[in-house]
Structures are given as structure tokens and as C-alpha cells.
Amino acid sequence: xxxxxxxxxxxxxxxxxxxxxxAGLVAVTFLxxxxxxxxxxxxxxxxxxEIVRSALSYVPFLHVTQPLGAVDHAVLWxxxxxxxxxxxxxxxxxxxxxxxxxxxxxxxxxxPYLLGVAGGAGLGATLAIVYASAAAAGSSWTVxxxxxxxxxxxxxxxxALGRSVGATxxxxxxxxxxxxxxxxxxxxxxxxQQQHTQQLQNVYSWLLGGFSTATWHxxxxxxxxxxxxxxxxxxxxxxxxxxxxxxDEASSLGIDVGRARLVIVVAATLGTAAAVSVSGLIAFxxxxxxxxxxxxxxxxxxxxxxxxxIAGAGFLVxxxxxxxxxxxxxxxxxxxxxxFLGAPFFALVLRTSRAAR
Amino acid sequence: xxxxxxxxxxxxAAALTVVxxxxxxxxxxxxxxxxxxxxxxxxxxxxxxxxIGAGRQVVAVDNQSNYPKRAPRTSLSGFTPNVEAVAxxxxxxxxxxxxxGNFASQLKQLGVRVVNVAAxxxxxxxxxxxxxxxxxxxxVKGAKAVVHSMRTNLAAIVRSVPKARRHLRVYHELDPxxxxxxxxxxxxxxxxxxxxxxxxxxxxSAGGGYPQLSGEYIVAKNPQIIxxxxxxxxxxxxxxxxxxxxxxxxxxxxxxxxxxxxxxxASRWGPRIVQFAxxxxxxxxxx
Numbered sequence: 041x042x043x044x045x046x047x048x049x050x051x052x053x054x055x056x057x058x059x060x061x062x063a064g065l066v067a068v069t070f071l072x073x074x075x076x077x078x079x080x081x082x083x084x085x086x087x088x089x090e091i092v093r094s095a096l097s098y099v100p101f102l103h104v105t106q107p108l109g110a111v112d113h114a115v116l117w118x119x120x121x122x123x124x125x126x127x128x129x130x131x132x133x134x135x136x137x138x139x140x141x142x143x144x145x146x147x148x149x150x151x152p153y154l155l156g157v158a159g160g161a162g163l164g165a166t167l168a169i170v171y172a173s174a175a176a177a178g179s180s181w182t183v184x185x186x187x188x189x190x191x192x193x194x195x196x197x198x199x200a201l202g203r204s205v206g207a208t209x210x211x212x213x214x215x216x217x218x219x220x221x222x223x224x225x226x227x228x229x230x231x232x233q234q235q236h237t238q239q240l241q242n243v244y245s246w247l248l249g250g251f252s253t254a255t256w257h258x259x260x261x262x263x264x265x266x267x268x269x270x271x272x273x274x275x276x277x278x279x280x281x282x283x284x285x286x287x288d289e290a291s292s293l294g295i296d297v298g299r300a301r302l303v304i305v306v307a308a309t310l311g312t313a314a315a316v317s318v319s320g321l322i323a324f325x326x327x328x329x330x331x332x333x334x335x336x337x338x339x340x341x342x343x344x345x346x347x348x349x350i351a352g353a354g355f356l357v358x359x360x361x362x363x364x365x366x367x368x369x370x371x372x373x374x375x376x377x378x379x380f381l382g383a384p385f386f387a388l389v390l391r392t393s394r395a396a397r
Numbered sequence: 398x399x400x401x402x403x404x405x406x407x408x409x410a411a412a413l414t415v416v417x418x419x420x421x422x423x424x425x426x427x428x429x430x431x432x433x434x435x436x437x438x439x440x441x442x443x444x445x446x447x448x449i450g451a452g453r454q455v456v457a458v459d460n461q462s463n464y465p466k467r468a469p470r471t472s473l474s475g476f477t478p479n480v481e482a483v484a485x486x487x488x489x490x491x492x493x494x495x496x497x498g499n500f501a502s503q504l505k506q507l508g509v510r511v512v513n514v515a516a517x518x519x520x521x522x523x524x525x526x527x528x529x530x531x532x533x534x535x536x537v538k539g540a541k542a543v544v545h546s547m548r549t550n551l552a553a554i555v556r557s558v559p560k561a562r563r564h565l566r567v568y569h570e571l572d573p574x575x576x577x578x579x580x581x582x583x584x585x586x587x588x589x590x591x592x593x594x595x596x597x598x599x600x601x602s603a604g605g606g607y608p609q610l611s612g613e614y615i616v617a618k619n620p621q622i623i624x625x626x627x628x629x630x631x632x633x634x635x636x637x638x639x640x641x642x643x644x645x646x647x648x649x650x651x652x653x654x655x656x657x658x659x660x661x662x663a664s665r666w667g668p669r670i671v672q673f674a675x676x677x678x679x680x681x682x683x684x
Contacts, residue, residue: 083611083617245609256642368611368614370602
């Protein structure tokens with residue numbers, strides 16, 4: 041009974057149209073406003089007019105003089121701007137990956153960390169922090185690279201484990217394999233961490249995640265992966281709609297289910313791994329953002345996938361603004377903010393949309 | 398005859414007095430030398446014990462106690478201590494700085510004396526702890542000498558810094574994500590001796606003493622001296638700090654007043670804080 045209802049809903053989803061112009065405009069406006077707030081707000085006060093003139097001074101042939109002193113200039117363009125850019129990239133990636141996983145696994149509670157990305161990245165980062173030589177520890181490459189490698193390795197093992205069960209039960213087996221992998225990596229990570237208590241603080245602050253030390257270097261490391269991954273996922277938005285009908289129906293509609301699923305999972309995983317490797321583990325974004333879009337806008341993945349990318353970017357930029365201003369000039373871990381802001385917001389959306397129906 | 402009796406009585410009395418006095422003296426000595434099988438599960442306490450001359454009474458120290466080299470380092474953990482593993486050394490006194498779960502009360506049930514020498518928040522408390530360890534181990538004189546030497550050395554070091562350099566803005570870095578220490582912490586109290594202004598103070602609304610600062614706040618505050626307590630853990634140096642985006646505008650970076658401290662010395666509250674203060678003074682004085 042429930043299965044029939046679910047299938048009917050999924051069929052309606054396939055019939056539904058993609059992103060409406062209005063929804064697209066609202067999402068883009070939300071992102072632009074978030075980016076502006078991200079640039080304008082911080083412990084150091086820099087006026088909006090000065091920020092605009094400072095930005096214009098980089099445009100050739102306009103002849104706008106740089107209004108900011110060396111310190112304010114460094115604060116704005118070398119500390120705050122990369123932070124905003126990184127938060128936008130990571131937020132967009134986590135949200136679009138969350139939406140895609142939810143589609144592939146037909147499970148609304150899937151998040152981007154489902155297949156062991158978080159555990160693998162956490163283990164990789166912990167090993168790097170604990171065992172890296174002094175020279176390697178000083179490099180800005182060491183921890184992101186090890187976290188990335190750990191995330192990819194964990195997902196590859198999860199996939200192999202899931203496949204070994206057999207293709208018929210693929211999605212369920214993959215989810216269980218992901219849980220197994222997450223538990224196992226968490227165990228090893230905790231063991232390594234307990235053996236090196238003097239590094240506990242560093243491991244802990246990486247695991248909590250955040251953008252407090254973001255640089256353009258971090259942005260450059262993850263941007264190519266996130267761009268490529270997002271592009272693939274956006275191009276597969278129709279396939280996700282068809283996959284939501286179920287494997288048999290999707291096959292009968294001419295889709296190579298195994299291949300499509302693999303492509304989407306690989307793309308979402310690569311992007312998530314890149315995002316996590318520079319930002320640490322930031323929870324809830326991948327669940328809250330896609331669901332909010334489903335409730336406010338459309339159930340169709342043709343809308344959910346691209347809108348998640350845009351809204352996720354805006355959401356994490358705003359969350360980071362809260363993280364760096366609420367206790368200013370001290371920092372609050374961003375994971376606290378995403379959970380604290382996201383959960384009640386989600387509840388509110390759930391209530392109002394149910395009431396409207 | 399009568400005189401002889403008196404002489405004998407006096408002699409016996411004298412002898413008895415001497416014997417009882419010496420016995421009392423011996424007992425007194427034993428009272429202060431009660432503990433001979435000491436375990437230290439705190440790196441700072443280990444440094445204190447060896448500095449005051451109680452090192453020979455120490456049978457085991459925890460895995461983080463890496464100074465002095467001759468300390469009997471074991472695999473015992475002060476962070477996740479195990480009662481059985483500690484009891485296996487048959488200690489008569491266990492010194493800890495951290496008491497997770499029921500560790501101390503369980504050890505007490507086994508008849509072992511446990512003293513919690515908590516992390517000091519200022520120099521006064523650190524001196525008090527050294528004197529306390531002196532009483533516990535029977536090295537009161539040694540402890541007093543260590544405290545006296547710390548006091549006089551620190552005073553001389555502070556005096557060596559010219560008045561014009563006594564109000565520098567200091568940023569003390571605990572890790573590369575900008576966790577710092579306020580003047581309410583032990584290390585902050587050392588900076589306070591110099592008269593430095595700790596830039597972390599404004600960020601500690603919760604009062605925990607160790608806030609995480611934002612990068613733009615540090616750059617805007619423009620500290621005149623930066624002390625890195627994340628050289629061993631995280632490979633930070635004056636060079637890596639200078640290379641951080643935006644940090645080249647900071648006075649401390651421009652005037653080479655970035656001191657890469659030994660993480661251990663900067664995070665403990667023992668006698669080696671004098672060496673730390675001397676190095677900080679050298680950085681503060683240089684042009």
C-alpha cells in the first residue's frame with residue numbers, strides 16, 4: 041500500500057517540471073544576499089561602500105582608487121573573502137550531494153556522509169595530524185590530501201563490500217556497508233586519537249569543521265572537484281527522477297541503472313570528499329537543504345538538484361557568518377550553527393507546508 | 398655517695414633525653430619522608446618533583462612526562478588512567494592533574510594516597526603546588542629554593558625589558574586554528590608579569606580562558622609579539638606564520654618578534670617557565 045503510494049508520488053515527480061523561473065530567481069537572490077552579508081560582516085568593521093569601491097578598484101579601466109588600508113585590505117580579501125568562497129563551495133557541494141544520494145538510494149534520510157566519506161576523511165586527517173613530520177605538518181597540503189585519500193578509500197571499500205552482496209539488493213546493502221565502514225573507521229580513528237592525547241585538540245578542531253583558517257589555497261584545492269562533480273550531478277537530474285521510480289521501472293525506461301548509479305555516486309563522493317578535506321565534518325547541510333527545497337518548491341530532482349547547489353551555498357555562508365559573529369571576536373564551531381539553526385528551521389518548514397496542504 | 402647518686406641519675410636522665418630526642422628527630426624525619434614509591438601522572442608534577450630533589454622517590458611517570466630525561470617514563474596514561482596498571486607499581490603516593498571518572502576514589506580504596514595537583518591558573522598557584530610537593534616528599538628546603546629561584550629569576554628577566562617594551566600586544570597561539578590563551582590562564586599570568594596586553598582577553602566572553610580567535614581579529618589587533626605553542630604538534634614556525642595570507646601586515650611578523658616556543662614548556666606550569674620567560678624577554682627586547 042505504502043509502496044504503491046510512494047510509486048505514485050515518484051511517478052508524479054517524473055511528470056513534474058524542472059526549476060520554475062521564480063524559484064530559480066529566489067534561490068540566486070538568496071545566494072547573492074548571503075555572499076554580500078558574508079563579505080560585509082565580521083569582527084573587523086569595514087563599510088559596505090568601501091567594500092564595493094575596493095572590489096571595483098580591481099576592475100580595469102574604471103580608475104577607482106583602493107579605499108582600504110593594508111590591514112583592512114588583508115582582512116577583507118585575504119581572510120574574509122576566501123572564507124566566504126569556501127563556505128559557498130562546501131555548502132553547495134554537501135547539499136547537492138545529499139540530494140543526489142537521497143535520489144540514488146531512494147531514502148530521504150541519506151546524507152553525503154552515507155558511504156563512509158566522513159569516517160574515512162576523519163581517519164585520514166587524524167593520521168596526518170598525529171604522524172606527520174614537523175615539516176609535513178606545517179604544509180597546507182598534508183591534512184587535506186590525507187583526508188581526501190581516506191574518504192575515497194573508505195567509499196571504495198564500502199562499494200566493494202556492498203557489491204559483494206549482489207546486485208538485487210544493491211541499495212540496501214550499500215547503505216549497510218556504509219554504516220559498517222563508518223563504525224569501523226570511527227573505531228580506528230578513536231584508537232589513534234587516544235594513543236596521542238597531546239594532539240587531541242588538533243584532531244578535535246578538525247573534526248568539528250569550519251572555515252576559520254580558510255585561504256584561497258583551500259578554495260583552489262577543492263574548486264575543480266566540486267565544479268566537475270556538481271556539473272555531473274546537475275546533468276543527471278532527470279536520471280535521478282527516473283531512478284526514483286525503482287530499478288525495474290528505470291530499466292524498462294531504457295536506463296542502465298547500475299551504470300547511472302555508479303556515475304552519480306562517484307561524482308557525489310568525489311565532490312564531498314574534496315569539500316570535507318578542506319572544511320572538516322559539517323553535518324545537517326546535506327539533509328536540511330534538499331528537504332527544504334522539496335517542501336517549498338518541488339519534489340522533482342530536476343528542481344531539487346540545481347536548487348540545492350545554490351541554496352546550500354547560501355545557507356553555509358550564512359551559517360559561517362553566525363559562527364564568526366555570535367561570540368565575536370571568538371569563533372563558534374560551524375557544526376553547532378548548522379544544527380542549531382537548521383533543525384528548527386526544518387521543523388518550521390515541515391509545519392507550514394503540512395498546514396498549507 | 399650522695400653526689401654519686403645524683404651524678405648517676407643525671408647521667409641516666411641525660412642519656413634518656415638524648416635517646417628520646419634522637420628517636421623523635423628520627424620520627425620527624427620519617428614523617429616528612431613518608432612517600433618513597435611515588436607515581437606522577439602529570440608532566441608538570443614530574444618536572445616539579447625532579448627540580449625539588451624528590452626524583453629518587455619517583456618509581457614511575459606517565460607517558461607524556463618527557464622531562465627530565467632521567468624520569469622513569471612508562472606507558473601509564475594520565476589522560477585515560479588505568480587503576481590496575483597504576484596499582485601494579487605498588488605506589489604509596491599518586492600525583493595527578495586530571496581525575497576522570499572515579500580514578501582517584503578507586504585508588505584511595507586500594508589504600509593509596511592520591512593528591513590532585515590541578516593545572517595552575519597563575520604563578521602564585523604554581524609556587525603553592527611546588528611547596529605542597531615539597532611537604533609531601535620531605536623536600537621542603539628544595540621546594541623553597543626552587544620557588545625562590547623562580548621568583549628572583551622572573552623578576553630579573555622582567556626588569557631586563559625596557560619600560561617602553563612592557564606594554565606589547567601579545568598573541569599566544571595554541572594551534573593553527575587560532576586557539577589562544579587569555580591573561581586568566583597560567584601562561585597569560587607570565588605575560589602579565591611583563592605588562593603585555595593579551596589580545597585573547599576580549600574574545601573570552603565564556604571565561605574558559607582558551608577562546609578560538611578569528612583570523613581577521615588577530616590581523617586587525619596587530620599583535621606586536623606572537624608566541625607559538627604549536628611548533629612541535631603542528632610544525633608552525635616564524636616562517637609559516639609570515640606566509641599566512643594577510644599576516645604580513647602584522648607588526649610582530651614585520652619586526653621578527655615571532656617566538657617559536659617548545660609546546661611542552663609553554664603548556665606546563667613548572668620551573669622551566671623561567672627559560673620560557675627569558676626567551677620571550679629576548680624577543681621583546683630585540684629591534
